Amino acid sequence: NAGVTQTPKFQVLKTGQSMTLQCAQDMNHNSMYWYRQDPGMGLRLIYYSASEGTTDKGEVPNGYNVSRLNKREFSLRLESAAPSQTSVYFCASMRLAGGFISTDTQYFGPGTRLTVL
Amino acid sequence: AQTVTQSQPEMSVQEAETVTLSCTYDTSESDYYLFWYKQPPSRQMILVIRQEAYKQQNATENRFSVNFQKAAKSFSLKISDSQLGDAAMYFCAYRGTTSGTYKYIFGTGTRLKVLA
16 A cells, blocks of 8 residues: 555756656545645645546646546646746645545645756 | 644754644634644655544644644644654644535644754
8 A cells, every 4th residue: 555656756847848747546535636835835736636537726726737537646737847836746635535524634645846947 | 715824934842842833724614624744854744633623622642732722713733752753844734624625725834843
């Protein structure tokens, strides 16, 4: 049981290049999330997927696209990378057992450090 | 919109002593969850403790406990008998329970240094 895995761990891009960050979870969780972490700003939600087949924008979606490929996988794509997208990216997942009240907790992957030159 | 504020960018504590990290939040919801996450230098986000707003009793996990003041919208983390391994960034987070709300809102974090 690996939990939440992310690839790659590190990546350097040039401005204008594209890339996809991969995330997979093996906990049979329903919802998945992408965050970015910048110094002094905590974690900010980019996109999330409440369930397979659905995706929604978070706080900072501009410049990103996502795909919920199946229940296990949720990818984040940068179509034309910009220096402002230099950050650490975290994927997370949560079971979300249903109902309005749930004690489920988010579990995080190890992060991807992305540098855009 | 909900907000989470951590007003202490950095704190220091002597090994074996007790330290309290502050967190305040703003919400109009009556039911919600609050969390403290630890992020060591490895960058891994680790859940430390969770509090359900409908529970009056403060959550406790070994050396970690919270002081949850719902009326004041305050959620502080107390670390007792601090250890060198407690050194990390600590994030306070909020999650609402409104139907369709699956998002977490994080504070900006507090860096905890533990002095030997």
